[in-house]
Amino acid sequence: MSHPIPSRTVSPFPITRLRRTRSSEALRDLVRENSLSVGDLIWPVFVVDGEGVEQDIPSMPGVTRKSIDALVEAAHQAADLGIPAMCLFPYTDPALKTEECEEAWNPDNLSNRAIRAIKEAVPDIAVMTDIALDPYNANGHDGIVKGGEILNDETVEALVKMALAQADAGADILGPSDMMDGRIGAIRAAIEADGHRNLTIMSYTAKYASAYYGPFRDAVGASGALKGDKKTYQMDPANSDEAMRLVERDLMEGADMIMVKPGMPYLDICRRVKTEFGVPTFAYQVSGEYAMQEAAAAQGWLDGDKVMAESLMAFKRAGCDGILTYYAPRMAHMLEGK
Numbered sequence: 001m002s003h004p005i006p007s008r009t010v011s012p013f014p015i016t017r018l019r020r021t022r023s024s025e026a027l028r029d030l031v032r033e034n035s036l037s038v039g040d041l042i043w044p045v046f047v048v049d050g051e052g053v054e055q056d057i058p059s060m061p062g063v064t065r066k067s068i069d070a071l072v073e074a075a076h077q078a079a080d081l082g083i084p085a086m087c088l089f090p091y092t093d094p095a096l097k098t099e100e101c102e103e104a105w106n107p108d109n110l111s112n113r114a115i116r117a118i119k120e121a122v123p124d125i126a127v128m129t130d131i132a133l134d135p136y137n138a139n140g141h142d143g144i145v146k147g148g149e150i151l152n153d154e155t156v157e158a159l160v161k162m163a164l165a166q167a168d169a170g171a172d173i174l175g176p177s178d179m180m181d182g183r184i185g186a187i188r189a190a191i192e193a194d195g196h197r198n199l200t201i202m203s204y205t206a207k208y209a210s211a212y213y214g215p216f217r218d219a220v221g222a223s224g225a226l227k228g229d230k231k232t233y234q235m236d237p238a239n240s241d242e243a244m245r246l247v248e249r250d251l252m253e254g255a256d257m258i259m260v261k262p263g264m265p266y267l268d269i270c271r272r273v274k275t276e277f278g279v280p281t282f283a284y285q286v287s288g289e290y291a292m293q294e295a296a297a298a299q300g301w302l303d304g305d306k307v308m309a310e311s312l313m314a315f316k317r318a319g320c321d322g323i324l325t326y327y328a329p330r331m332a333h334m335l336e337g338k
């Protein structure tokens with residue numbers, strides 16, 4: 001937390017030399033204000049159909065789409081590293097994409113099968129889901145489209161069905177990422193009525209209409225499908241007060257945790273959420289942030305490991321309790337000294 005600095009802490013030079021507490025690693029350790037630990041990390045992963053499959057994603061070097069068996073293996077490794085949660089994103093066969101998006105609430109869709117497989121093999125790792133229609137939508141949008149309009153209330157009904165299917169599959173954290181109005185309240189009411197009393201919701205509350213999602217859309221196979229942009233539901237990057245209204249709204253409707261997305265370009269929003277609401281606050285370091293850092297590292301223009309660690313610490317300093325990051329296993333290895 002940041003505190004107002006009373007001027008009496010700074011006497012004139014040389015009584016005060018602020019370099020003293022930076023003069024050795026030991027002193028720097030003692031006065032460090034924030035820390036990053038493995039327990040802060042949520043690992044987003046991409047699931048694809050098949051067996052023994054690991055596909056590279058060219059715009060996200062080092063990240064792969066994995067079939068369920070490979071994903072279970074990855075879940076074991078994540079749990080061994082102490083990573084508390086994984087977040088699943090399915091690559092959907094284009095043949096399963098429709099205008100009504102029915103595959104989204106199929107109890108046996110790829111994502112729900114993956115949830116079951118992970119919870120059975122590695123029960124201690126928390127599984128987070130994505131609730132939005134875009135992987136299943138013939139036109140790539142997060143909501144149902146009729147006559148060129150992204151329909152709010154009809155989409156919310158579909159999202160509730162999707163949430164219930166994920167709850168039944170054993171999800172621990174539901175992640176509505178669609179930005180429709182009223183979806184948190186509708187999902188909360190439905191899962192309560194269905195007896196899922198401890199099921200948490202991490203709302204993608206302040207999700208901006210961002211150009212940083214490009215590589216993710218390649219990873220889930222949505223780039224080609226998307227017609228137009230997402231500006232009628234995702235937020236305008238120019239706005240900050242509006243994000244605070246969304247946080248208040250989502251908390252009132254039953255969200256347990258709040259997320260800001262993208263991450264690094266929106267650290268001011270993270271800080272405002274934490275300072276103004278004092279609730280569990282998360283940021284998503286998105287695909288484009290990862291791609292930028294890795295592209296520069298591959299050129300030898302940046303030190304990839306150091307930039308990874310610095311970028312993740314920045315989220316803690318901005319007030320986040322945790323970070324969704326494709327770096328989760330790599331950062332965990334570094335933190336464990338492995």
Ligand SMILES: NCc1[nH]cc(CCC(=O)O)c1CC(=O)O
Nearest residue numbers: 132142177212213216286287288
């Ligand atoms: N609603 C789907 C969704 N969930 C997470 C991301 C982006 C994640 C990333 O870029 O890493 C997106 C893409 C989008 O809204 O277009």
